[in-house]
Amino acid sequence: MVRVMVIDDEALIRTGFTHILNAADDIEVVGAVPGGLGVHAVRELQPDVVLLDIRMPDVDGLSVLADLRRMSQPPVVAMLTTFDADDYVATALRSGAAGFLLKDTDPEELPHLVRTLAQGGTVLSSKVTRRVVDGYLDHGAREPAAVRLTDRLTERERAVLALMAEGLANTDIGERLHLSTGTVKGHVTNLLGKLRVGSRVQAVLIAERAGLLSREGGEGVR
Structure with missing residues (x-):
C-alpha cells in the first residue's frame, strides 16, 4: 500500500485528489492538509509520497519542500501547480523534488504517477516536460x-x-x-x-x- 499525503491550500484539490487516489486498491491517502500544517502532518503520519502545492498563500511550497528534505527519512515529494510555465519549477527540481505535476492531470493517470514516484521513478507532466528540458536548461x-x-x-x-x-x-x-x-x-x-x-x-x-x-x-x- 502506497501512503500518500496531499498538501494544498485549496480544499477542492485536496478532496479531489483524495477521492481519485483512494479509489485505487494499492493507494491510501493518509492525510490532506493546507500548507501551514504540512510539515507537522508528514512527521506524524510518515507518508511514502507527498503531493505538494508549489505556490500557497500561507506558506511557500519550496520552504515546505526544504523542511521535508531535511528529515532523516524524507518522503518522495512531487510538486503540484496550475501553471505549465511556473518559474519555481527548476528551483523545486534542483532542491530535491522528485517530480512536477499539473493539478489538471488526467485522473486516470494520477494513480500510475503516484506508483511511479513510490517506486523511485521521476514524474514530469507530459504537458511541461519539453518546457522543463528546453526552457530551464541551456538549449x-x-x-x-x-x-x-x-x-x-x-x-x-x-x-x-x-x-x-x-x-x-x-x-x-x-x-x-x-x-x-x-x-x-x-x-x-x-x-x-x-x-x-x-x-x-x-x-x-x-x-x-x-x-x-x-x-x-x-x-x-x-
Missing part, C-alpha cells in the same frame, strides 16, 4: 561542469542514468539491463554520489546539461 549547450561530473560515471552507470531519464523505477531498469533490483539500486546510489546530487531528477538534469540525453527522448521523463 542544448554542453556545460563543462556537468561534463566533468558525468565523466566520472562508468558505462553501466550511464546506462542506468539514461533509463532513469525515461522515468523508470529500479525494478524496470533491472529488467531492461538484466540486473537485479539491488544491483540497480547500488548503481543509482553510486551515480548520485558521483554527480553530487540528492535526487534522481537532479541527476537527469545534470545528464541533460552534459549532453548525454537525446532531446527526442526528453518526453520519456514522466
